[in-house]
Amino acid sequence: MESSNSLPPGFAELEPFVDQWAISTEVERNRVRRNSSMEEIRGLYKAVEPRLSDIIEYLNEFPLDDMPDDARQLLRLAMSTMEITPAVELYRQPDVVHAFDAERVEILVDDPV
Amino acid sequence: MDQLVKTRYADLYPEMGTNPIPLSINKSPDQYEKERRLVFEPEWHLIGRIEQVAEAGDYFVQDVPTFGVSLLIVKGKDHKIRALHNMCRHRGNKVVSTGVSSGHAHGFSCSFHGWTYDLSGQLAVTPDEDQFFSFDRADHGLAEVHCDIWEGFIFINLSKTTPAPLLDSVAEFADQFQGYFKDLDLFAHFSADVDCNWKVILDAFAEGYHVPFIHGKTLPEAITGGNNPLCHMQNIRLFKRNRSLSAMGNPDYQPTPLEALVGAKVGTPIFPALKADLDELPPGVNPEKNPEWGFDINIIFPLSYFAVWANGMVLVYNFWPTGVGQTRFEVKLYWAKPANAAERINQEITRVMTVSVVREDMSSLETTQEVYQSDAFDHIHLSDQEIAVRHNYELISAITGWPLTPNKN
Ligand code: FES
Ligand SMILES: [Fe+2]
Numbered sequence: 001m002e003s004s005n006s007l008p009p010g011f012a013e014l015e016p017f018v019d020q021w022a023i024s025t026e027v028e029r030n031r032v033r034r035n036s037s038m039e040e041i042r043g044l045y046k047a048v049e050p051r052l053s054d055i056i057e058y059l060n061e062f063p064l065d066d067m068p069d070d071a072r073q074l075l076r077l078a079m080s081t082m083e084i085t086p087a088v089e090l091y092r093q094p095d096v097v098h099a100f101d102a103e104r105v106e107i108l109v110d111d112p113v
Numbered sequence: 114m115d116q117l118v119k120t121r122y123a124d125l126y127p128e129m130g131t132n133p134i135p136l137s138i139n140k141s142p143d144q145y146e147k148e149r150r151l152v153f154e155p156e157w158h159l160i161g162r163i164e165q166v167a168e169a170g171d172y173f174v175q176d177v178p179t180f181g182v183s184l185l186i187v188k189g190k191d192h193k194i195r196a197l198h199n200m201c202r203h204r205g206n207k208v209v210s211t212g213v214s215s216g217h218a219h220g221f222s223c224s225f226h227g228w229t230y231d232l233s234g235q236l237a238v239t240p241d242e243d244q245f246f247s248f249d250r251a252d253h254g255l256a257e258v259h260c261d262i263w264e265g266f267i268f269i270n271l272s273k274t275t276p277a278p279l280l281d282s283v284a285e286f287a288d289q290f291q292g293y294f295k296d297l298d299l300f301a302h303f304s305a306d307v308d309c310n311w312k313v314i315l316d317a318f319a320e321g322y323h324v325p326f327i328h329g330k331t332l333p334e335a336i337t338g339g340n341n342p343l344c345h346m347q348n349i350r351l352f353k354r355n356r357s358l359s360a361m362g363n364p365d366y367q368p369t370p371l372e373a374l375v376g377a378k379v380g381t382p383i384f385p386a387l388k389a390d391l392d393e394l395p396p397g398v399n400p401e402k403n404p405e406w407g408f409d410i411n412i413i414f415p416l417s418y419f420a421v422w423a424n425g426m427v428l429v430y431n432f433w434p435t436g437v438g439q440t441r442f443e444v445k446l447y448w449a450k451p452a453n454a455a456e457r458i459n460q461e462i463t464r465v466m467t468v469s470v471v472r473e474d475m476s477s478l479e480t481t482q483e484v485y486q487s488d489a490f491d492h493i494h495l496s497d498q499e500i501a502v503r504h505n506y507e508l509i510s511a512i513t514g515w516p517l518t519p520n521k522n
Binding site: 026045049052053056059060062064075078079081082083085086089090091096097098099100102104105106107108109111113 | 299300302303304305306307327330333374375451453455457458464465466468469472476478
């Protein structure tokens, strides 16, 4: 039953990224980013980057608090892409290059998408 | 612009002097106790926004580790916002449990023996009340803490006596922001316990000198570069106890590919880009009314900080001292609630970048304190661009009587 993993029609090529990257909370997106290889991170970036404009146009049709499940999965992929963008565009490594330990930062507000 | 960048603040504020600052002030346990009594305890602390408690029954919890208390900020049926000790008046259990940070309630029921308080903190229900002795519920409400509001910012004060009015603390900022802050949604909130004196953290956010270096990877040229490669402030204002710094944005900044793409979808690029009409900005926002504005930092004595970004984002920081070499650093980010997916996604990349920048700011704090603790050397030198750092030391020294003259032996 892969219905919960399915993306909206037209975005099938992103399906392979759903398991790893369709994540609802910022804590978890950040944790997965820091524990993924640059190959995995670049894979997501390369797949989403050419479609991001379409993704945003598509998702803009729905109210944020009332999205069909498949659209919500797509939003989660886009959110993970925002999480890993600086790793690809700025750091060339998963986490910030020289920074306070992420594990010691306690996240107090984390509204799931 | 060149004019401003070349301002010599030491000439503008000659009373600040140019002496080195002795480090002992950041490592003396006696000094810390004095600061706790004379600096932290009598003063107001900025903890949130009225939007966090928009409706009657909305509440949030604010821990104040400096004083070892947990507060419940709640809007009553009378629409008054109160700060109450989150401590049951029966045997002291927390009324809102640890781990719950905000919510909506009709009242608060203690999980231990079921005492129940209404939204103004009055004790409404005591199970098996007859078993208590000469008991009047009116005497057992949640203890209230001084709470007041300025421009939609909620402040608390934990002094045991009646504190000076909040407006005295806000002081020079009082009428500088009229009507500017509205519809600010708390979209990110995090904290960390950092092993350093509270002043070391405050220092890290009171100058732009570090920007091209410690933020060299995350903020390449967003607020430096162009005609201001070393991130000179366009304006530093030292008031009696408060201070503010205004930073420019780089109009030639080239966003990275995804920043640009997402920014174009909402018309507001991630990094400071002027959103409001310059003429509509109140005097306290972008005080130079510079079209190349980036953001302003405003520090309300002693422990509160709010920053106003050109893109409309507002940041609130707390530096909660918990020991001479320990501080809980707390960050809250506010922005207009996203209306659609494009705005939500833009908010997310902005959040990710902001957290990266703040983690970079935090990266030097503990090593700095470590060196201060050692006897390697006994004073530090500050540049003219770091005059707001100096201002804090001058102020604390004046209040606590700690001499700032360099060690002569
Ligand atoms: S401690 Fe709260 S009801 Fe007893
Ligand atoms: Fe910084």
